Amino acid sequence: MDNIMKVNLKVWRQAGPKEQGGFVTYENVETTPDTSFLETLDILNESLIEKGQEPIVFDHDCREGICGMCSLFINGHPHGPATGATTCQLYMRRFKDGETITVEPWRSAAFPVIKDLMVNRNAFDQIQQAGGYVSFNCGGAQDANALPISKVDADEAMDSATCIGCGACVAACKNGSAMLFVSAKVSQFALLPQGRVEAVKRVKAMVAKMDELGFGNCTNTRACEAECPKKISISNIARLNREFLKAKLKD
Amino acid sequence: MWLFNSSIGKKLIMSISGAFLVLFLLFHATMNAVAIFSAEGYNAICEFLGANWYALVGTMVIAFFVLLHFVYAFILTIQNRKARGNNAYAISEKPKNVEWASQNMLVLGLIVICGILLHLSQFWAHMQFAEIAGTEGGNVAGVADGAAWIRFYFSQPWIAACYVVWLVALWFHLSHGVWSAMQTLGWSNKIWFERWRCISTVVTTIIIAAFIAVVLAFAFHLVPCECTKACCVAACIN
16 A cells, blocks of 8 residues: 555544543554545544444444445544545545644534534434324325426425435534524425425424524525535525424414 | 524524514615715715604614614524533534524624724714704814715724725625525525525625625725815815
8 A cells, every 4th residue: 555644633532421531642543645534533443442442433334425324523624624525525635745733523502522523413303202203194106297396496495305414514513503404304394395284383383492502593604515515505494494494473 | 472582583583683674784885875976965965864854763773773783682592502512512513504604693783783882982972962962072073074084094004904894704794694584484495595685685785785896995905085175175185
């Protein structure tokens, strides 16, 4: 293997939710530009295990950018310096040889640290459970032309539905607001006829749950859409506001 | 009630009160601009407003919205700080598309409030308030002689400088605030977002340009002295 590069990893280590955490720097971690960031953490973890030390705990699953499990706040950005990509899609060629890379967990009161870089994102599941679904039986797929949907709406709904619920929006927001996530989940249904049936109930339930779980208030800074690995637009937040206000005014 | 309990409800209060205040500023800036062209015209507006019932009702409505905007700014900020948690990031980089103003609205708002207090103590206290209280307004000029008050204050460099700082802060506050208010109202999408941002910049710049023009015109003595009263002449020489 040529092209060996060495980086220093400054990693947040925290033994448990209630323990005091702190940064530990692992110097000269050997990797290559074509190695992914998570694989570099794997390499580091292997060496830690060989030395009899506790490996670094971090969330990951599919490693192809679709499951939403990976997180990590790398060098000041959720999912690292690349845009429109998750941490698992981040490669070491983004960094310089000898660079010190700071790795932190998502920091938000609603996402408490479980251990090291792993945070509890159960709050998102609870918001989804509050109304992020269609509760009636839609039956089998019918002919596409039996229920006409404009291409514009179909595309918008699909874009909204690409949200993987990773929590980068909350991590990036100075207010710890979950509005981008909730708005994407509300929008993917609000734009389609099957979703409209329960639209009023859904938006009220999901916003109520979001507020209850202690997420902050949106102040339209747009940090969320800039850091979102799926490039979810804040036009979804405008739609969420619209849907919510309309629902409340109807009461 | 949802308006006071929900996050979107509280933001709606910020949005509506803010939008109303922008309309007020648009009026105020237009009115001020008259002072550059005609002291007589400006004083006619001062006379027309004065302590008449409609001006008092208007003032109270404005005061109510300012207070509402101020109180909810703090309620929302406290909640947001709590939601953010106690642990700050060691390194946090601002993404390119994020406006500086959008992340500093509270600080900008506080500068604006300080400016309002200064402004009220200098103008309102000597004009509308003096008329309500039945006092003379002060030894500089009468309660409806706004043009003289403008000349008196803005010909003092430190006061003019304070007003410029205040107005620049207001420019940043509004440049984010206007489109943000529309976004909160839900009146936006991918196309309207760009439109509102443009409208935001244009409206804000018109308002602030009109205000600053008056401050600078009088600070640099560009407006000829029409009034022959002793008090005005004194300010003119000043």
